[in-house]
Amino acid sequence: xxxxxxxxxxxxxxxxxxxxxxxxxxxxxxxxxxxxxxxxxxxxxxxxxxxxxxxxxxxxxxxxxxxxxxxxxxxxxxxxxxxxxxxxxxxxxxxxxxxxxxxxxxxxxxxxxxxxxxxxxxxxxxxxxxxxxxxxxxxxxxxxxxxxxxxxxxxxxxxxxxxxxxxxxxxxxxxxxxxxxxxxxxxxxxxxxxxxxxxxxxxxxxxxxxxxxxxxxxxxxxxxxxxxxxxxxxxxxxxxxxxxxxxxxxxxxxxxxxxxxxxxxxxxxxxxxxxxxxxxxxxxxxxxxxxxxxxxxxxxxxxxxxxxxxxxxxxxxxxxxxxxxxxxxxxxx
Numbered sequence: 648x649x650x651x652x653x654x655x656x657x658x659x660x661x662x663x664x665x666x667x668x669x670x671x672x673x674x675x676x677x678x679x680x681x682x683x684x685x686x687x688x689x690x691x692x693x694x695x696x697x698x699x700x701x702x703x704x705x706x707x708x709x710x711x712x713x714x715x716x717x718x719x720x721x722x723x724x725x726x727x728x729x730x731x732x733x734x735x736x737x738x739x740x741x742x743x744x745x746x747x748x749x750x751x752x753x754x755x756x757x758x759x760x761x762x763x764x765x766x767x768x769x770x771x772x773x774x775x776x777x778x779x780x781x782x783x784x785x786x787x788x789x790x791x792x793x794x795x796x797x798x799x800x801x802x803x804x805x806x807x808x809x810x811x812x813x814x815x816x817x818x819x820x821x822x823x824x825x826x827x828x829x830x831x832x833x834x835x836x837x838x839x840x841x842x843x844x845x846x847x848x849x850x851x852x853x854x855x856x857x858x859x860x861x862x863x864x865x866x867x868x869x870x871x872x873x874x875x876x877x878x879x880x881x882x883x884x885x886x887x888x889x890x891x892x893x894x895x896x897x898x899x900x901x902x903x904x905x906x907x908x909x910x911x912x913x914x915x916x917x918x919x920x921x922x923x924x925x926x927x928x929x930x931x932x933x934x935x936x937x938x939x940x941x942x943x944x945x946x947x948x949x950x951x952x953x954x955x956x957x958x959x960x961x962x963x964x965x966x967x968x969x970x971x972x973x974x975x976x977x978x979x980x
Contacts, residue, residue, distance in 0.1 A: 702855075702862070702941040704847045706840045709915055710832045710922035712931040714824035719804060721794045721811050722818035726766065726787055733763075733788045740814040744794065747810040754798045754807070761791040793820065801928065824875055826931055832922070833870060836935040839920060844937055862941040869936055875929035879908040 723740060727733035741758060748754050768786040794816070796807055808819070852859060883906045910929050915921045918934075968976045 759793040
């Protein structure tokens with residue numbers, strides 16, 4: 648019986664290790680990040696919803712665009728005792744890179760000038776009746792430039808780094824992605840979102856048995872473009888090892904854990920449709936949202952016409968006569 652329990656325990660431990668390997672090492676630290684927190688609905692859903700006369704439809708779409716070209720930026724710093732020496736050494740390093748990559752017609756190089764400043768050091772000046780004074784004196788010059796290297800195939804980055812390493816250039820500042828089809832992809836997003844929106848509106852109209860001729864409509868739309876450089880997350884491999892022997896005091900030294908980054912694109916779970924959903928490499932992501940609000944037209948108010956009362960003025964004329972006996976007599980005319 649003990650052997651059976653032991654075998655079951657070993658199988659259970661093995662299964663835990665197998666499933667842990669599937670999710671990747673990033674999961675050990677990512678659950679503390681707000682991006683991995685579970686977001687609950689703001690209001691609980693129930694069958695006793697409050698209805699109004701408004702009809703709201705929202706369509707969200709996304710497209711993953713593969714880059715057509717790339718630009719890698721390398722930073723160079725050169726120091727020397729004289730300005731001529733600094734420029735000569737810098738030109739020599741840049742020329743080494745350009746000569747090595749000039750055979751590839753799909754690679755273009757642009758040199759960006761950043762700064763050229765003197766470098767100072769302190770010199771002690773001794774005075775008779777005061778403390779030592781430190782004065783700055785010119786020591787040399789420092790020149791900084793950036794090399795922008797444009798290429799179309801992502802596999803070209805490896806030979807580019809190799810060429811830069813030969814010239815003692817190791818500072819890869821960033822890599823930008825570009826695509827010539829962003830506007831076309833935006834049109835595809837709008838076209839598909841409009842088609843789905845019309846289907847949703849027709850679906851609601853059929854269920855509610857309404858005619859949109861009685862409704863006014865308001866529309867709102869917007870785009871958002873995300874580049875890969877904005878979507879890299881920091882990650883540190885970490886496993887906390889506990890000391891098994893706690894009987895004796897022991898000093899322990901922990902090895903420094905390497906910090907790196909990984910590409911984390913926008914997850915497509917909250918979108919109604921996604922164009923090019925399968926991502927294998929960093930891509931440019933375009934998101935589009937279309938909102939429609941339909942509400943009943945206000946009924947025109949009919950003013951009640953008040954009856955017109957016609958008035959007629961009748962003027963009666965009278966004549967007063969003085970009789971012979973002195974009395975007055977009224978006679979209607």
